[in-house]
Amino acid sequence: MCNEKELSDFLNGKTQHTIELFNHLVKEYQQIGDITIHPAKSMISFAGRKRFVYVIQLGKNFIDIVLPFKQPYEDNLCFNKIKLVPGSDDYNHHLRLYFKEDLNDEVKKFMKMVYESGC
Numbered sequence: 001m002c003n004e005k006e007l008s009d010f011l012n013g014k015t016q017h018t019i020e021l022f023n024h025l026v027k028e029y030q031q032i033g034d035i036t037i038h039p040a041k042s043m044i045s046f047a048g049r050k051r052f053v054y055v056i057q058l059g060k061n062f063i064d065i066v067l068p069f070k071q072p073y074e075d076n077l078c079f080n081k082i083k084l085v086p087g088s089d090d091y092n093h094h095l096r097l098y099f100k101e102d103l104n105d106e107v108k109k110f111m112k113m114v115y116e117s118g119c
Contacts, residue, residue, distance in 0.1 A: 005039040014058050021063050022055070024100045028108065029053070032115050052114045067093045067114045078107045 011019055029035045029046055038045045044055040057064040072082045072091045081094040093110070097103065103111075 005041065007037060007039045007044065010039060010044055010055075010058055015060055017061055018058050018063060021097055021100065022058065024103065025055070025063065025065070025097065028103050029111065029115065032108075032112050035115075048115060052117065053111070062096050062098045065095050065097065067095065067110055069093060069114065069117070073110065076106060076110070078102075078104075078110065 011022065014022075026035070026037065026046075033048060036047045038047055038051065042056075045051040046053040046055075052068070054066040054068075055063055056066055068085070068090045070089060070091070072084075073079070073093060074082065079093045079095055081092075083092050083094070084090075085092055095107065
């Protein structure tokens with residue numbers, strides 16, 4: 001198929017720090033359950049039965065991820081933005097990871113919730 005991306009297309013040229021953060025995110029999700037990684041045109045998605053997490057940016061020293069939920073979870077310390085997806089009843093919860101420690105218990109709770117909603 002044309003326009004297919006490989007994971008390496010996203011990781012090439014990224015800092016070691018960013019690659020380690022991404023690998024840590026993958027490892028944490030693998031502890032929750034089976035996942036498949038789907039590189040796409042502009043993002044990387046993780047899937048169980050359906051796609052449930054989106055890596056939307058791999059920065060110099062961070063990665064941005066989006067977790068979609070059917071309701072906004074406003075009472076938290078981890079999401080820097082929560083937006084209703086236009087034309088749907090999904091709320092995208094944006095999270096920026098700078099350090100492996102940013103995947104703390106609160107974040108892991110939301111990671112498990114979104115995984116279970118997608119499996």
